[in-house]
Amino acid sequence: MRAMVLKRTDGPLEPEERPTPVPGPGEVLLQVRACAVCRTDLHEIDGELAGSRRPIVPGHEIVGELVRCGEGVDLSPGLRLGVPWLGSTCGRCAYCARGEENLCDEARFTGHDRDGGYADHVVADARFCLPLPEGLDDAHAAPLLCAGLIGYRSLRMAGDARRIGIYGFGAAAHIVAQVALFEGREIHAFTRPGDGAGQAFARGLGATWAGGSDERPPVELDAALIFAPVGALVPAALRAVRKGGVVVCGGIHMSDVPTFPYAILWGERQIRSVANLTRRDAAEFLALAPRVPVRTHVERFPLARANEAVARLRAGEITGAAVLIP
DSSP: OEEEEBOSTTOOOEEEEOOOOOOOTTEEEEEEEEEEEOHHHHHHHTTOSTTOOSSBOOOOOEEEEEEEEOTTOOOOTTOEEEEOSEEEOOSOSHHHHTTOGGGOTTOEEBTTTBOOSSBSEEEEEGGGOEEOOTTSOHHHHGGGGTHHHHHHHHHHHTTTOSEEEEESOSHHHHHHHHHHHHTTOEEEEEESTTOHHHHHHHHHHTOSEEEETTSOOSSOEEEEEEOSOOTTHHHHHHHHEEEEEEEEEOOSOOOOOOOOOGGGTTTTOEEEEOOSOOHHHHHHHHHHGGGTTOOOOEEEEEGGGHHHHHHHHHTTOOSSEEEEEO
């Protein structure tokens, strides 16, 4: 099989021919039809995630076609499945028992602990593969599997907030904004300072206001969702939310949060983080997405141009999501 492999931290990804893997008990072999490029992949490449394996095939927003089942799996070949970041959990610990499998200490992650979707085939734990809604082609479905799921979980942590600020208007933001607007909420979008194209994109999706992350919104916010991995945005968001508001940090990695005066946290404001996802999140979001309906904005790249897709994402040059097509 063809794969783009991260052999050392800071890359680049290297093309490699490998034997097609064989699924073990409880696993499935999928032919990859599309794999979106996630900001988490940048953190993986940069060595910012603890326990990163080398070599590793990145990629965890995978749409694939079932080729072969391992022992104990009874699924029909040709079935379209999604493979998300959460690759497996122990199923036995207190976290798993409480429905918090995203916090399992023995969780394994696609494209981090086990090879992911920057390839033309991938092996996945059948229990954590997701049935995908019809009506979306492979490329447009792929970003739902992390950007969509993390955005959805972040939104749910904001409770019933009506005015929501979104910091970092990329793949996750452009999906969750559609869900929030469908639910009757008001969106205020924050981009990199001077990013007129990103602000126009947000307004085109229905944002009430769009500006730079160095600006204050015209009204107090009930909640803020932060998807950009910039710790300095946490105190900025605290200053933008009302008393009793919540700031939700939706990324897996963020630069250090600078010190800030207690006064901007006081007033029962909250800071929360989002860790991974659960299969319940996936079931809820993938059932909701066709009702919205969520329309992902994607730019396609051949698998061999994975380094270009990663570089353009890092530079903020992708509107929506980059998707690799083997």
